Amino acid sequence: MSAFTETALIKKLAELNSSQQSIQTLSLWLIHHRKHSAVIVKTWQRELESVPEPKKLTFMYLANDVIQNSKKKGPEYGREYSNVLGKVFAHIGEKCSSDKLLGSLGRILNIWLERGVYDAKAITEYRARLHRESASSKNGSKSNDADAGEQREKEHSSSGGGAGGSRSEKSERREKRKHEERHSKSKKQRHHHHSSTSSAPAAPAEEVAAEPENGHTPPYLPLGEPPEPEELIKALTSIENSASSDADVRERIAKLPQEISEISCINKLEDKDKAKALANQVNEAVDLLNDYNARLAAEMEERTKLAAMLRDFQAEQKELLAQAETRLDEHKKKLTKMLGLQKEIHDHLSNLPDLTQLPDVTGGLAPLPSAGDLFNALH
Numbered sequence: 001m002s003a004f005t006e007t008a009l010i011k012k013l014a015e016l017n018s019s020q021q022s023i024q025t026l027s028l029w030l031i032h033h034r035k036h037s038a039v040i041v042k043t044w045q046r047e048l049e050s051v052p053e054p055k056k057l058t059f060m061y062l063a064n065d066v067i068q069n070s071k072k073k074g075p076e077y078g079r080e081y082s083n084v085l086g087k088v089f090a091h092i093g094e095k096c097s098s099d100k101l102l103g104s105l106g107r108i109l110n111i112w113l114e115r116g117v118y119d120a121k122a123i124t125e126y127r128a129r130l131h132r133e134s135a136s137s138k139n140g141s142k143s144n145d146a147d148a149g150e151q152r153e154k155e156h157s158s159s160g161g162g163a164g165g166s167r168s169e170k171s172e173r174r175e176k177r178k179h180e181e182r183h184s185k186s187k188k189q190r191h192h193h194h195s196s197t198s199s200a201p202a203a204p205a206e207e208v209a210a211e212p213e214n215g216h217t218p219p220y221l222p223l224g225e226p227p228e229p230e231e232l233i234k235a236l237t238s239i240e241n242s243a244s245s246d247a248d249v250r251e252r253i254a255k256l257p258q259e260i261s262e263i264s265c266i267n268k269l270e271d272k273d274k275a276k277a278l279a280n281q282v283n284e285a286v287d288l289l290n291d292y293n294a295r296l297a298a299e300m301e302e303r304t305k306l307a308a309m310l311r312d313f314q315a316e317q318k319e320l321l322a323q324a325e326t327r328l329d330e331h332k333k334k335l336t337k338m339l340g341l342q343k344e345i346h347d348h349l350s351n352l353p354d355l356t357q358l359p360d361v362t363g364g365l366a367p368l369p370s371a372g373d374l375f376n377a378l379h
Contacts, residue, residue: 023058024065025322027062049088060088061108067112067117071117089130090129102131227313252288
């Protein structure tokens, strides 16, 4: 990994785009330099506040990827981001009004809540800041609603509604208020969802789905922790002994008699003993197939995990390869510069005169006077 400097970070943030590869590559770099998490998060916040509205969402996707994927290595980023996310959501809520942006951030908050990234109290605060709500205003609104409800109950009681009816209407009004609060919080997310084409499938709950930005596909799921090579080799080896490669069981299934799968064969049974024998064959075949299907299901799950491991490992290797190529280019440039300098020095040395070939300019001349001679001459 390249060395960390704040200047390098600012440059990488400026080059960040909404593609999955761009976000995951920078996320890996930030996680690698997690000992600088405090400076990184402050710089991230400062740069987010100055970028255009569409790129603010890309910055939030980056934060989401870093927060979730750094949990295994340490809590640094989760803690540092918790110190600034309130201000960030307040900034976005104040400066931005895009339904798409607010809806995507709402889905990120839902994922953080479901996965326990932050507790419910923090998520509620972030959501309130995003929608420019304050606890005092919400409490005041609830208080006003409650006062209005009590006033309506009094009016109902005085009009002959009775105590039972008053309690029933009060319960209904409470449920209605709760429903309206939930509706107001998710209004923008539902509006964004219904505005998409009817033929498009709904995004899974665990995915941070959003529409493409600037021709790039945004990240749909954060990368996991890149596996160690030994762990990956072990997973690949276990797949070689999976159910789908068990030739013996597959041959046994292929050799099952036709009678156990053809209902019409039941009519050909002549006595009770043959019926019992067929029932035993059917039971054995069912046990065999159930066991093989369970093994196949487990294999599918293992293959899904292996695919995710390969994806994560490949992403890390691509990042390392890109950095190695960058270093190689830098070293090639330095080598070219040094070779040029070496040639200049060699040419300069070649142009210098050979002192051994110069004539003896002191021959036939009187020697210079010494200091004693000069002193005597003065006297």
